[in-house]
Amino acid sequence: MDNIDLARTTDAETYVILPPQLPLWLKLLNFINLAPVLAWPLVFFSSVFFFDAPESKLQAYIAFIVVNS
Numbered sequence: 830m831d832n833i834d835l836a837r838t839t840d841a842e843t844y845v846i847l848p849p850q851l852p853l854w855l856k857l858l859n860f861i862n863l864a865p866v867l868a869w870p871l872v873f874f875s876s877v878f879f880f881d882a883p884e885s886k887l888q889a890y891i892a893f894i895v896v897n898s
Contacts, residue, residue: 873897 876896883889 876893879889879893879896880886
């Protein structure tokens with residue numbers, strides 16, 4: 830196990846999510862790619878309501894599968 834001397838670490842070595850020296854476009858691209866991971870519970874929960882009063886059960890199942898895949 831490596832012993833890390835906290836007195837000798839720099840800000841670039843102590844980042845948690847993104848290092849501060851990354852360009853802004855890369856940070857935005859990272860956020861855009863990870864945003865669906867945060868939104869999927871809401872999307873999945875709301876897609877259950879497709880089955881409330883569907884015109885056809887087949888159409889409800891197809892919409893449910895398409896939205897959640």
